[in-house]
Amino acid sequence: xxxxxxxxxxxxxxxxxxxxxxxxxxxxxxxxxxxxxxxxxxxxxxxxxxxxxxxxxxxxxxxxxxxxxxxxxxxxxxxxxxxxxxxxxxxxxxxxxxxxxxxxxxxxxxxxxxxxxxxxxxxxxxxxxxxxxxxxxxxxxxxxxxxxxxxxxxxxxxxxxxxxxxxxxxxxxxxxxxxxxxxxxxxxxxxxxxxxxxxxxxxxxxxxxxxxxxxxxxxxxxxxxxxxxxxxxxxxxxxxxxxxxxxxxxxxxxxxxxxxxxxxxxxxxxxxxxxxxxxxxxxxxxxxxxxxxxxxxxxxxxxxxx
Amino acid sequence: xxxxxxxxxxxxxxxxxxxxxxxxxxxxxxxxxxxxxxxxxxxxxxxxxxxxxxxxxxxxxxxxxxxxxxxxxxxxxxxxxxxxxxxxxxxxxxxxxxxxxxxxxxxxxxxxxxxxxxxxxxxxxxxxxxxxxxxxxxxxxxxxxxxxxxxxxxxxxxxxxxxxxxxxxxxxxxxxxxxxxxxxxxxxxxxxxxxxxxxxxxxxxxxxxxxxxxxxxxxxxxxxxxxxxxxxxxxxxxxxxxxxxxxxxxxxxxxxxxxxxxxxxxxxxxxxxxxxxxxxxxxxxxxxxxxxx
Amino acid sequence: xxxxxxxxxxxxxxxxxxxxxxxxxxxxxxxxxxxxxxxxxxxxxxxxxxxxxxxxxxxxxxxxxxxxxxxxxxxxxxxxxxxxxxxxxxxxxxxxxxxxxxxxxxxxxxxxxxxxxxxxxxxxxxxxxxxxxxxxxxxxxxxxxxxxxxxxxxxxxxxxxxxxxxxxxxxxxxxxxxxxxxxxxxxxxxxxxxxxxxxxxxxxxxxxxxxxxxxxxxxxxxxxxxxxxxxxxxxxxxxx
Ligand SMILES: Nc1ncnc2c1ncn2[C@@H]1O[C@H](COP(=O)(O)OP(=O)(O)OP(=O)(O)O)[C@@H](O)[C@H]1O
Ligand SMILES: [Mg+2]
Numbered sequence: 001x002x003x004x005x006x007x008x009x010x011x012x013x014x015x016x017x018x019x020x021x022x023x024x025x026x027x028x029x030x031x032x033x034x035x036x037x038x039x040x041x042x043x044x045x046x047x048x049x050x051x052x053x054x055x056x057x058x059x060x061x062x063x064x065x066x067x068x069x070x071x072x073x074x075x076x077x078x079x080x081x082x083x084x085x086x087x088x089x090x091x092x093x094x095x096x097x098x099x100x101x102x103x104x105x106x107x108x109x110x111x112x113x114x115x116x117x118x119x120x121x122x123x124x125x126x127x128x129x130x131x132x133x134x135x136x137x138x139x140x141x142x143x144x145x146x147x148x149x150x151x152x153x154x155x156x157x158x159x160x161x162x163x164x165x166x167x168x169x170x171x172x173x174x175x176x177x178x179x180x181x182x183x184x185x186x187x188x189x190x191x192x193x194x195x196x197x198x199x200x201x202x203x204x205x206x207x208x209x210x211x212x213x214x215x216x217x218x219x220x221x222x223x224x225x226x227x228x229x230x231x232x233x234x235x236x237x238x239x240x241x242x243x244x245x246x247x248x249x250x251x252x253x254x255x256x257x258x259x260x261x262x263x264x265x266x267x268x269x270x271x272x273x274x275x276x277x278x279x280x281x282x283x284x285x286x287x288x289x290x291x292x293x294x295x296x297x298x299x300x301x302x303x304x305x306x
Numbered sequence: 307x308x309x310x311x312x313x314x315x316x317x318x319x320x321x322x323x324x325x326x327x328x329x330x331x332x333x334x335x336x337x338x339x340x341x342x343x344x345x346x347x348x349x350x351x352x353x354x355x356x357x358x359x360x361x362x363x364x365x366x367x368x369x370x371x372x373x374x375x376x377x378x379x380x381x382x383x384x385x386x387x388x389x390x391x392x393x394x395x396x397x398x399x400x401x402x403x404x405x406x407x408x409x410x411x412x413x414x415x416x417x418x419x420x421x422x423x424x425x426x427x428x429x430x431x432x433x434x435x436x437x438x439x440x441x442x443x444x445x446x447x448x449x450x451x452x453x454x455x456x457x458x459x460x461x462x463x464x465x466x467x468x469x470x471x472x473x474x475x476x477x478x479x480x481x482x483x484x485x486x487x488x489x490x491x492x493x494x495x496x497x498x499x500x501x502x503x504x505x506x507x508x509x510x511x512x513x514x515x516x517x518x519x520x521x522x523x524x525x526x527x528x529x530x531x532x533x534x535x536x537x538x539x540x541x542x543x544x545x546x547x548x549x550x551x552x553x554x555x556x557x558x559x560x561x562x563x564x565x566x567x568x569x570x571x572x573x574x575x576x577x578x579x580x581x582x583x584x585x586x587x588x589x590x591x592x593x594x595x596x597x598x599x
Numbered sequence: 600x601x602x603x604x605x606x607x608x609x610x611x612x613x614x615x616x617x618x619x620x621x622x623x624x625x626x627x628x629x630x631x632x633x634x635x636x637x638x639x640x641x642x643x644x645x646x647x648x649x650x651x652x653x654x655x656x657x658x659x660x661x662x663x664x665x666x667x668x669x670x671x672x673x674x675x676x677x678x679x680x681x682x683x684x685x686x687x688x689x690x691x692x693x694x695x696x697x698x699x700x701x702x703x704x705x706x707x708x709x710x711x712x713x714x715x716x717x718x719x720x721x722x723x724x725x726x727x728x729x730x731x732x733x734x735x736x737x738x739x740x741x742x743x744x745x746x747x748x749x750x751x752x753x754x755x756x757x758x759x760x761x762x763x764x765x766x767x768x769x770x771x772x773x774x775x776x777x778x779x780x781x782x783x784x785x786x787x788x789x790x791x792x793x794x795x796x797x798x799x800x801x802x803x804x805x806x807x808x809x810x811x812x813x814x815x816x817x818x819x820x821x822x823x824x825x826x827x828x829x830x831x832x833x834x835x836x837x838x839x
Contacts, residue, residue, distance in 0.1 A: 055401060057408065101585050107401035108341040112536055113584050119533060120577035129570050173709045176698065180706045183695035186657050189677035190687055192711035192754055196676075232529065236412060243405075248697075273424075277416035283409025287402055288392045 007306040008167030011250055015039075015163055019156050029148060033220045035261050036159045037213050041238035042245070042253040043162045044209035049239075050247030051169050052202045053182035054103070055111045057235055061118030062092035062207045064230035066214025068125055071140045072133070074219075081145050082154055085215035092211020095121060096204050103199050118230065126226035139225040146222040155216040162209045166250045169202075170306065178202055179248070233276070237261075240279050243286050246293025249305050255294060312444045313566040314559065319446070319454040321558025323512060323519055326457040327531065328538035328550040329464060330508030335539070336481045337501045340390060340403040344411035345509055346531030351414060352378065352513020353523040357427050366433050367514040368456070374514060375507040382506025385410070386499045411528060418525035428522040434515075449518040460511055461551060467504075468548075477501055530576070537580040606669035608633045608789050609685070609758055614653055614663035616646075623649045624660065625813035631758060636780070636790045638800040638821065641810035642833060647793045648690055650810070651760045654791075655687045656680045667758070682712035684757035688764055690793075692743035694750070696736030700727055703735050703746060704753050711754025718753060724779065725749040741768055752783070759783065761792045765799045777802035797821065809833070 022032055041063065049055050069091025073084040095117075102113050128136040169175035180188040181198050189195050214229060238257065245256025260282075264275055290296065295305040331345040342348075355374050359365040365373070389406060396402035435448025468474040476497055479487040488494045516531075517523050538557045542549030560579065564572040607630035616624040623646045631637055641647050652658040654665055656677035664673045667683055695703050700722065708716040722728040725745040730738060735746060744764055751759060761780070765773055773796075780803050784790055794800045800807065800821065807824055809817035811833045817824055824830050 053401075055405065102581070105584055107398055108404040109584055111401070111404050112341070112343070112533075113581050116533055116536075116577040116580045119529075120574055120581070123571075123574045123577065127570060173705065176702055177706055177710055179698060180695040180703075183697050184693045186677075187689070187693040187695060187750075188706070189657065190655055190681055191707035191750060192678050192681040192709075193706065194676070194678050194710075236408075239405075273416045273419040275416075276412050277420070280409045280412030280414075280416060283412065284389070284406050287396075287406045287409070288389065291396065291402075 036155045037217045039257045040159045040162045040213040042241040042257040046242045046253040048206040051178040056114045057111045058114035058118030060234040061121045062210030063214035065095045066092045066211030067218035067229040070215030088215020089208045089212035092207045096207030122230035142222040151220040158212045158216045246295030252295040311442045313562040317559030317562030319450045321555035322454040322457045325551040325554025327512045328535045330505040331535045332539040332550045334505035338498045344407045347411045347414035347528035348509040349513040349531045350528040352510030353516045356514040378510035379503040379507035382503035386502040426522040426524045429517045453515040534576045537576040610666045612664045614660045622813045636804040638807035639793045645810045646813040686751035686756035687760035688747040690762040694735035701731040707750045707753035713755035716753045721749045758789045765796045
């Protein structure tokens with residue numbers, strides 16, 4: 001009855017194949033890096049929103065924290081960048097642990113509080129008083145360890161890890177129990193599910209992924225300001241991608257991010273406010289008219305979506 | 307000591323202003339459980355309306371108030387009928403409203419950026435007085451007093467509306483129980499639209515003063531104002547419009563103290579305050595006493 | 600510790616719970632023994648559901664204790680209580696809406712702590728087998744109630760707390776349901792059944808506990824409950 005692990009392997013192979021060949025055939029690497037980061041973020045938001053019902057507007061907080069966690073371990077501890085990316089993920093987990101109490105809040109309140117938390121993380125990291133540690137508002141330079149090839153494969157690794165987790169949620173009984181908690185936490189508890197544990201695992205995994213993506217991104221662009229890794233658009237875009245494709249599935253967020261980021265790139269990044277306008281309208285229209293996303297259309301014609 | 311006096315006086319003035327900042331959000335949430343995260347962007351639009359009314363036709367902020375209130379009231383009613391009834395049918399209307407209005411906030415900010423550019427603007431302080439006021443041996447911008455006074459007047463009007471008019475009674479009935487209000491013949495839908503309009507109109511009014519309090523305005527101030535508004539009404543218990551007054555004062559004084567004694571960390575305040583208060587009283591926010599499980 | 604059989608299956612002692620200023624439970628004591636079928640009646644708002652919530656662990660009481668087979672459970676989480684053998688249904692049926700009927704059962708069978716659960720059979724008994732691939736949110740409300748029972752049974756409970764299962768069912772469904780509950784009882788599951796419909800209760804038991812404003816006011820058989828002055832006053836003397 002559960003979905004087959006084969007479907008998960010197929011999606012992983014597809015994602016790996018596409019980005020591996022693109023690396024050799026497609027010259028615009030920074031576009032690919034951004035796309036992979038967005039795919040991972042959309043998937044990370046999907047893990048939380050699609051499987052547990054918490055909408056993390058402040059998801060960018062974990063991305064930014066991961067970027068800084070990675071950068072600071074490179075600058076101060078001189079870690080190998082790949083290990084530093086993992087450290088970035090872990091620093092986002094630390095932030096996630098601090099924010100665990102937010103899970104007591106329901107729907108809208110969680111969303112708002114997570115947004116405030118991301119803002120707070122930004123205010124702290126960019127604070128001029130902390131310049132000796134974080135460089136404050138002046139930004140980080142990782143030019144000394146810049147390595148486009150390994151950086152690229154690391155980002156792909158992050159994306160594959162994320163996709164694998166999503167696939168695990170989709171096919172496992174653990175994932176089913178998360179969706180049970182999402183639908184009705186009381187019933188889940190009286191079906192024997194440890195509600196707190198389930199939510200914690202999903203939450204911290206999602207934080208970890210946000211942080212990994214941030215770390216890999218930081219390494220790949222190698223120079224950044226706090227406002228560029230804490231930009232709210234880094235929450236908004238992936239939310240739109242995930243909701244547009246369809247949350248609670250593995251391929252929904254991937255398709256959503258692929259299509260919309262493609263569109264974004266095709267029209268050109270020169271005028272971000274036009275995208276803000278378009279995406280704002282998309283959020284409104286989607287929630288009002290197609291809350292299940294693209295995959296809900298497939299479900300209507302009884303196509304099973306993985 | 308002098309610093310403390312300065313902080314307290316300006317804190318109270320800020321506080322009344324921030325109470326008004328939160329009031330419209332609270333009213334809308336109280337009446338229809340819609341979480342208007344575009345609130346700050348409406349304030350921003352109010353601010354730009356006031357800016358352009360002055361720049362183009364020399365209409366000062368005080369004269370602009372009625373014009374702005376009425377136009378935003380109408381705008382609010384339109385948004386209401388376009389969006390809200392659909393949201394209320396969703397599985398989880400509060401969360402749906404949050405996401406939808408998040409989209410609306412992006413649209414409002416984007417249009418403002420496209421129309422006005424990403425530059426900071428400000429209105430001359432002389433529009434609201436000009437000469438500083440001396441009080442307790444300190445001097446304060448006169449515009450702060452006018453801002454506080456007008457905000458207080460707006461709050462009193464809302465209070466009178468809720469407590470002394472028939473529509474106000476009916477509105478409070480809806481706030482305490484939507485179904486029951488409907489069953490005793492209150493036209494819930496029309497009143498929701500009305501109050502949504504009022505809530506949006508009320509959001510635009512403090513916009514006229516943002517430039518005087520914050521120094522300048524730009525299209526990207528919406529998010530911060532939204533977070534501040536939530537901090538204010540969460541302190542004063544979400545959905546109880548007059549709780550916003552308490553929240554505004556707490557927030558205003560806290561901000562003034564932070565700006566006086568710890569200026570470089572002041573920007574953290576609304577965020578941290580919001581999170582702490584939400585965690586301290588999740589029940590108070592939800593209107594139910596316990597969260598099961 | 601002495602042998603388990605010397606303890607009542609469930610012992611609720613002096614449970615208190617207030618919401619704001621309201622005493623929803625004001626010192627409730629009651630016990631359920633192995634093999635019991637016990638009715639629990641009382642007017643609206645008398646605290647029946649709150650009592651079930653404290654026994655199943657969804658609400659932590661302000662005072663008092665809940666013990667199962669002599670082991671104190673008062674501070675245990677709901678899932679732990681499921682694992683020792685307490686389960687329940689909900690007054691407002693509470694399936695996992697977006698999961699299929701089958702998936703609803705899988706969750707309980709996987710996490711409920713029971714070995715080899717026969718889901719097929721449970722669904723057949725509940726009359727839900729033909730709907731097993733339907734989203735639970737699309738079942739009608741009686742079907743959702745039956746799913747509540749089936750899902751609880753998938754955790755192999757020794758005590759079932761049944762909260763107003765009969766409301767809204769037609770007479771045929773009622774007698775069928777009574778039969779099912781009796782069958783569970785004879786399979787060794789103790790039942791605490793909250794019910795407004797006395798005739799339905801009479802189909803499955805003779806013993807009731809009566810609650811009013813957070814306290815137990817009567818314990819005994821249904822026949823003498825209907826003669827008891829206090830009970831009569833509570834049910835008839837006050838307008839609902
Ligand atoms: N979570 C809660 N928050 C606040 N008050 C509550 C809560 N749950 C129950 N109450 C109140 O506690 C009292 C007892 O409610 P309870 O649901 O236990 O009654 P009941 O006997 O099950 O009634 P009914 O027959 O209507 O189901 C009621 O006054 C109710 O309003
Ligand atoms: Mg009840």
